[in-house]
Amino acid sequence: MKKVLITGALGQIGTELVVAMRRTYGTANIIASDIQPSPPAGALAEGPYAVVDVTAPEKIAAVVQRYGINQIIHLAAILSATGEAKPKLAWDVNMCGLFNVLEVAREAKAAVFTPSSIAAFGPGTPPDRTPQDTIQRPTTMYGVTKVGGELLCDYYFLKHGVDTRGVRFPGLISYAALPGGGTTDYAVHIYYEALKHKTYTSYIGKGTFMDMMYMPDALDAITQLMEADPDRLVHRNAFNVTAMSFDPEILAASIRKYIPEFALTYNVDPVRQGIANSWPNSLDDTAAREEWGWNPRYDLDAMTVDMLAQLKRKLGL
Ligand code: NAD
Numbered sequence: 001m002k003k004v005l006i007t008g009a010l011g012q013i014g015t016e017l018v019v020a021m022r023r024t025y026g027t028a029n030i031i032a033s034d035i036q037p038s039p040p041a042g043a044l045a046e047g048p049y050a051v052v053d054v055t056a057p058e059k060i061a062a063v064v065q066r067y068g069i070n071q072i073i074h075l076a077a078i079l080s081a082t083g084e085a086k087p088k089l090a091w092d093v094n095m096c097g098l099f100n101v102l103e104v105a106r107e108a109k110a111a112v113f114t115p116s117s118i119a120a121f122g123p124g125t126p127p128d129r130t131p132q133d134t135i136q137r138p139t140t141m142y143g144v145t146k147v148g149g150e151l152l153c154d155y156y157f158l159k160h161g162v163d164t165r166g167v168r169f170p171g172l173i174s175y176a177a178l179p180g181g182g183t184t185d186y187a188v189h190i191y192y193e194a195l196k197h198k199t200y201t202s203y204i205g206k207g208t209f210m211d212m213m214y215m216p217d218a219l220d221a222i223t224q225l226m227e228a229d230p231d232r233l234v235h236r237n238a239f240n241v242t243a244m245s246f247d248p249e250i251l252a253a254s255i256r257k258y259i260p261e262f263a264l265t266y267n268v269d270p271v272r273q274g275i276a277n278s279w280p281n282s283l284d285d286t287a288a289r290e291e292w293g294w295n296p297r298y299d300l301d302a303m304t305v306d307m308l309a310q311l312k313r314k315l316g317l
Pocket residue numbers: 007008009010011012013014033034035036052053054055074075076077078079093097115116117118168169170171172173178179180181182184
């Protein structure tokens with residue numbers, strides 16, 4: 001039986017992953033954890049929760065032992081924009097936290113899922129249909145920790161037999177929790193502002209293409225990869241995955257199909273624009289499709305319809 005520890009469970013992904021996995025595997029089998037003292041009231045609070053700072057290995061080990069954990073989904077991290085403002089914190093949480101998780105997993109013989117990111121690529125990477133195996137020389141601290149993390153996960157698989165698996169997520173778009181300090185966050189905020197004020201000022205410039213994905217597909221990617229036949233996995237850490245690629249204009253055009261008066265203006269933030277410029281325009285996710293059947297369900301318009309409907313309900317509009 002699966003006994004899963006999710007670190008960083010109160011963030012954008014964890015908020016939805018915990019609830020989805022509890023539905024599939026049983027509430028008692030999914031242990032949510034985060035550095036924050038408690039989950040917010042609601043679905044997340046209806047199940048086991050532990051305070052775990054991933055920079056403290058003994059805390060991770062204690063929870064793994066207490067619950068008999070055999071799989072760790074490691075989501076605790078500092079994202080790209082915050083990572084540029086606080087590079088030491090990003091290194092400590094992203095690199096040391098992952099090292100601690102892998103060491104505990106080695107001892108406990110637990111499998112580990114760790115998300116990498118499009119941030120693992122840099123300006124020297126082919127930007128269009130970026131191949132699975134290519135140049136990875138990122139220019140952000142976040143990206144450095146993502147490449148380091150991919151290599152560390154490979155190392156623990158090759159040297160210690162830890163069942164490590166991961167994907168390179170693009171920007172994730174969701175309505176349940178707000179994103180936590182990334183560069184792609186504009187693609188979430190735009191939906192809130194379109195509904196509330198019918199206008200949005202983008203800090204990412206016109207013509208800047210990045211890969212994106214709706215959260216239900218991201219959750220499927222995690223569970224499908226962790227259920228995949230290990231004999232078919234050539235890449236493990238980490239698979240390119242994507243669902244769509246757009247710039248702010250294309251996203252605004254999709255929103256205008258449902259809110260015709262929506263207006264988009266720009267006030268470009270040089271830091272986040274610089275990060276976005278260093279990332280690919282679009283990924284080639286053939287390896288994920290071939291090795292474990294990756295096949296996202298949501299394109300841009302399907303996501304826009306659902307995001308607007310869900311946010312209307314959430315915001316009471
Ligand atoms: P998030 O910022 O929303 O959540 C991260 C969580 O980690 C927060 O709840 C935070 O409290 C917690 N945390 C921070 N420091 C901690 C520590 N020392 N110990 C324990 N918990 C700590 O992030 P997310 O968007 O849910 O991302 C999860 C993972 O997915 C990260 O590895 C991120 O790099 C990756 N990823 C996310 C996206 C995206 O668009 N959301 C895209 C690519 C990759």
